[in-house]
Amino acid sequence: MNIFFHFGRYYILIKRAFGKPEKLSLYKDRIFEEMYSLGVGSLGIVAIISVFMGAVITIQTAFNFESPLIPPYAVGVAVRDTMILEFSPAIVSLILAGKIGSSIASEIGTMRVTEQIDALEIMGINSAGYLIFPKIIASVLFNPILIIFSMFLGILGGYIFGLMAGVVTDFEYILGITYAFRPFNVIYALIKTAVFAFIIASVPAYHGYYTKGGALEVGRSSTKGVVYASVLILAFDLILTQVLLV
């Protein structure tokens, strides 16, 4: 029963968040503010993780491809497909769920316990729309940019560290990353990313919005938001892979 209660309340909140805005120009400004704080603020961590993961995947794959039947360019193929199909859209989204999700839940949760949300409601402002809608839109628009950035840096990291480690040659790696490339894989990754971005922004926002109590409960809401968002990302990863690729 609990799950139906939360699902129903989540649905009502999101419906309210997408209600008619009081002033479109203010919402537009809020979307850009959120893009900056949630998206641009995550560029650093996405870059570091992607470069190192690309490098590790390259070295591990090269180390495990011992059979002479496997061509050396297969390392490049493996790195490219791992980064595009799974690492960038799913794993980076999980990392963003931790970083962005906790920030969203704690920000909205603190606003709830300090009566800032009540103040918005008293002014006649749709608090769900004003607080949650810009975060969802900013995430859905900006996360695909982060993911493309992650794909590029992961493949670049693999190239640089693969050459430095001497596990792959320049020619083999470039041949690998261009060999039998399917552009649909990028579209599939971006569709997944957009769905994950919606989850990353909306689920922690839901937990923050319905926080009751004080600082302790804000922390709990933040943790719950990140955990549920991560579980939903994994579940939707499986569902979308089944629907889009199989």
Added chain:
Amino acid sequence: MIIGESGSGKTTLLKCMVGLNEIDAGEVLFDGRNFYDLDFNGKKEIRKEIGMLFQGGALFDSKTVEENVAFPLSMFTDLTESEKRDRANFCLQRVNLPDANKLYPAELSGGMKKRVAIARAIAVQPKYLFCDEPNSGLDPKTSIVIDNLIKEITDEYGITTMVITHDMNSVIEIGDNIMFIYKGDNWWQGSKEDILKTDNQEVCDFVYATKFMKNLKTKF
């Protein structure tokens, strides 16, 4: 003024009046309009006529004092940026905070936060002002400043003001009509003069709980 012990239901009553809590029975009338009979847009129109001073101020942390005060103007008026700024600064001047406009709420004292919250509440010239324990957490001197400010603004703008408090000094200082809530019920109602003379046991226990008030009673 609504007074009563902690947990008696004062804030719950206030939240029901402004629509933050749903009511099970009864009606809340604003100039004859029952708030709970109205649709979403009707409620929104009434809310635009309401100013509210929250216990902790409820200022937006990410905005400066000036932006906080100008916020309702940005949402509901078509004023230009400079007009909004002028109006916000006028309201800040009215609450004696002319130099705080660029500060953030975290940089303000409790009394200053309350004054900014009053400035924000009056920025859109409300018809009704609701104050939830405006003196909580303030020293006696600052409490009097806030009380007087509420009284002055009420008279100056012709606002209907409702104050929730358990501070008897405020009641004596600015109270006109007083309602005493006890265990969620409207237990007693009367004027400031009446409350000092009443023989209602629960009201007396509350009003004369402090030595100061007991001493005052002996003078009557």
